[in-house]
Amino acid sequence: MSELQPRLKNPFSKGPVSNKKFNIRKHFNFWNMVILLSFAGLLLALVYPFSSLIFRSFLERGTNNFTLSNYKDFVRLPYYFSTLKNSFSVCIAATIFATIIGLPMAYISTRYNIWGKKLINIMVILSLMSPPFIGAYSWILLLGRNGFITKIFANFGIHLPTIYGWTGIVLVFTLKFFPYIYLYVSGALKSTDASLEEAAENLGTSGIKKLMTVTFPLILPTISAGALMVFMTSLADFGTPMLIGEGYKVLPVLVYEEFMSEIGGNAAMASALSVVIILCSLSVLMIQKLIIAKKSYTMSALRPPQVKELSLGKRIAATVFCFGIATIAMAQQVVVIITSFIKTSGPIFVKGFSLDSYRLVMHRLSRNITNTFLFSTIAIVIMIVIGLLISYVIVRKKSKATELLDLLIMFPYVIPGAVLGITLLVAFNKKPFMLSGTAGILILAYVIRKLPYTIRSSTAILYQIDPSIEEASINLGVPPMKTFFKITAVLMAPGVFSGAILSWITTINELSSSIILYTGKTSTISVAIYTEVIRASFGTAAALASILTVTTVISILIFNKLSGGQGISM
Numbered sequence: 001m002s003e004l005q006p007r008l009k010n011p012f013s014k015g016p017v018s019n020k021k022f023n024i025r026k027h028f029n030f031w032n033m034v035i036l037l038s039f040a041g042l043l044l045a046l047v048y049p050f051s052s053l054i055f056r057s058f059l060e061r062g063t064n065n066f067t068l069s070n071y072k073d074f075v076r077l078p079y080y081f082s083t084l085k086n087s088f089s090v091c092i093a094a095t096i097f098a099t100i101i102g103l104p105m106a107y108i109s110t111r112y113n114i115w116g117k118k119l120i121n122i123m124v125i126l127s128l129m130s131p132p133f134i135g136a137y138s139w140i141l142l143l144g145r146n147g148f149i150t151k152i153f154a155n156f157g158i159h160l161p162t163i164y165g166w167t168g169i170v171l172v173f174t175l176k177f178f179p180y181i182y183l184y185v186s187g188a189l190k191s192t193d194a195s196l197e198e199a200a201e202n203l204g205t206s207g208i209k210k211l212m213t214v215t216f217p218l219i220l221p222t223i224s225a226g227a228l229m230v231f232m233t234s235l236a237d238f239g240t241p242m243l244i245g246e247g248y249k250v251l252p253v254l255v256y257e258e259f260m261s262e263i264g265g266n267a268a269m270a271s272a273l274s275v276v277i278i279l280c281s282l283s284v285l286m287i288q289k290l291i292i293a294k295k296s297y298t299m300s301a302l303r304p305p306q307v308k309e310l311s312l313g314k315r316i317a318a319t320v321f322c323f324g325i326a327t328i329a330m331a332q333q334v335v336v337i338i339t340s341f342i343k344t345s346g347p348i349f350v351k352g353f354s355l356d357s358y359r360l361v362m363h364r365l366s367r368n369i370t371n372t373f374l375f376s377t378i379a380i381v382i383m384i385v386i387g388l389l390i391s392y393v394i395v396r397k398k399s400k401a402t403e404l405l406d407l408l409i410m411f412p413y414v415i416p417g418a419v420l421g422i423t424l425l426v427a428f429n430k431k432p433f434m435l436s437g438t439a440g441i442l443i444l445a446y447v448i449r450k451l452p453y454t455i456r457s458s459t460a461i462l463y464q465i466d467p468s469i470e471e472a473s474i475n476l477g478v479p480p481m482k483t484f485f486k487i488t489a490v491l492m493a494p495g496v497f498s499g500a501i502l503s504w505i506t507t508i509n510e511l512s513s514s515i516i517l518y519t520g521k522t523s524t525i526s527v528a529i530y531t532e533v534i535r536a537s538f539g540t541a542a543a544l545a546s547i548l549t550v551t552t553v554i555s556i557l558i559f560n561k562l563s564g565g566q567g568i569s570m
Contacts, residue, residue: 049427057271070272087250091234094173102181110189114319127329128179131509133239138332168244177230184226188219194305236416238512274419340546344539357539368528376507379446391458417512445513450503457499501559
């Protein structure tokens with residue numbers, strides 16, 4: 001027994017037990033708590049809602065019994081399955097046309113000495129940052145049945161093709177989303193190595209052949225990334241096909257109609273359709289990754305290409321081409337602003353200008369304006385705080401857990417807003433998480449959907465901050481948490497706020513999730529624009545759209561100031 005005596009120490013005495021307490025305290029430090037709380041938040045706000053959505057898609061309407069009938073009906077019934085074909089048709093066409101426009105425009109603006117490059121960039125960015133449904137509304141005003149251009153041609157006996165249906169959706173998507181191609185490709189072309197193209201020219205390859213066999217294959221990952229953004233954004237858009245599609249239905253519109261039907265929505269079928277959209281988005285993303293993974297695209301980029309001098313005639317032609325495309329793309333904002341000052345008599349525009357539309361908006365729809373800026377501001381503050389903390393653990397505390405955290409945060413990036421709205425309603429429409437009908441569910445949707453912008457800009461700038469700065473502070477006796485808030489967070493601030501401004505711009509323009517989640521008390525500007533267009537109140541719709549446009553312009557100017565004039569890049 002004497003030999004066993006040393007092992008029977010008092011468990012409350014100092015020894016191995018105290019060391020275990022110390023280890024527990026060490027493992028549960030501030031950053032580990034951030035990781036744990038982040039996972040807890042994502043489980044509640046993302047994993048749980050999407051699990052509820054998937055579960056609901058397997059329930060039979062009325063009985064809530066398990067069934068596959070919703071998915072069988074989608075494949076079997078042309079009413080449902082045709083919308084998938086329609087969605088792919090407009091998305092593929094818009095992606096092809098956007099690439100045809102954006103690729104040569106990016107090449108000309110980066111490789112040749114055309115005039116007004118900065119102005120072209122600003123115009124392209126402005127056309128991208130406005131919501132797509134405003135573009136649809138603008139083209140209705142121009143080329144609709146009573147549109148300005150339609151009437152002009154009608155006076156000469158020329159009847160233009162209809163803007164409604166497939167043609168109109170593809171037109172709006174192309175002019176709206178080609179900036180993705182332009183911005184992605186412009187950034188890539190500036191960083192290619194000139195020696196590769198020079199080597200091709202020395203071997204007798206030049207002109208179009210050099211572009212197709214050397215330059216564009218080198219930047220194929222970037223081109224495919226831009227094309228992917230066009231496809232995914234087109235697939236997710238709700239407002240454009242709803243306003244201009246008429247009988248041409250796509251998946252997001254069908255999801256909305258199934259869920260919000262006045263004769264009793266079918267939430268189970270809407271959930272199944274939402275799952276189909278998510279699977280389509282993830283499948284396209286995986287296909288893009290597989291295509292890129294087949295080849296290696298690395299290069300040194302030690303010698304950036306020089307801007308080539310064009311002859312006067314070619315310089316004028318190239319400048320006119322780029323400005324022409326940018327002007328057509330930006331026409332939607334110009335049309336909306338001008339229209340907002342035209343007098344109206346009910347749904348009809350009459351001669352003369354006035355501020356009546358703005359007075360009516362301030363009198364009748366002031367709550368929508370207040371809601372938009374209040375909800376967006378709260379969402380941005382939350383995003384800044386979360387973005388600072390999560391980006392730090394993703395970059396500085398790398399592990400399998402933080403990789404999973406990064407993946408979960410980016411998941412909503414490929415999810416349509418309408419699907420996210422339905423997901424949150426399905427999950428938070430009962431106790432203990434009764435959020436439906438409140439401002440909280442709208443703010444939650446904005447945070448979930450737009451947080452990736454802030455996270456990406458925050459991680460990008462954090463990679464540029466030398467860790468030795470933090471180490472020096474800690475070595476001088478400053479606690480790690482205090483070091484982060486006093487030094488690292490301050491250095492990260494420009495990147496965080498730049499990403500937050502981009503999130504702000506897309507949040508104030510958000511329609512897809514807002515149209516699902518709003519009530520009379522929580523309606524936003526984008527929802528009001530949509531409802532005013534549906535009611536044919538085009539004057540008030542234009543006034544509200546102009547408010548969004550001006551806010552977007554101011555936000556972009558602030559972004560340029562914070563980013564040191566670097567502008568928005570992809």
